Amino acid sequence: MVGNSLTTINYERRSWIEKANCRGANTNDFFDIEYKTIKERQTIIKLCEECEVRKECKAFGEHIKPESAMYGGVYFRGRQQTHPLKVRYKRKNNYA
Numbered sequence: 565m566v567g568n569s570l571t572t573i574n575y576e577r578r579s580w581i582e583k584a585n586c587r588g589a590n591t592n593d594f595f596d597i598e599y600k601t602i603k604e605r606q607t608i609i610k611l612c613e614e615c616e617v618r619k620e621c622k623a624f625g626e627h628i629k630p631e632s633a634m635y636g637g638v639y640f641r642g643r644q645q646t647h648p649l650k651v652r653y654k655r656k657n658n659y660a
């Protein structure tokens with residue numbers, strides 16, 4: 565049963581991902597937003613705001629509940645959803 569539902573999800577994902585504004589972009593940019601600068605976040609937000617499959621992407625994020633990733637212009641942190649600019653910035657390395 566798990567295999568069947570995964571196949572369905574992957575099929576649904578492929579059907580709209582073809583129109584994604586982020587196709588060809590570095591997908592790492594959409595993960596761990598708290599480590600990105602405000603400017604980097606704004607670039608990603610703009611990409612999502614102008615994306616025609618934003619609604620489908622957000623629904624996909626709500627379905628998979630990622631640990632730390634952005635889908636449809638919303639930042640998902642487990643069960644929580646928030647605007648990417650409202651997430652506190654963290655330094656990747658604690659070098660002075």
Ligand code: SF4
Pocket residue numbers: 584585586587594611612613615616617618621622634635636637
């Ligand atoms: S809404 Fe954003 S993350 Fe989702 S497909 Fe569009 S550009 Fe990519």
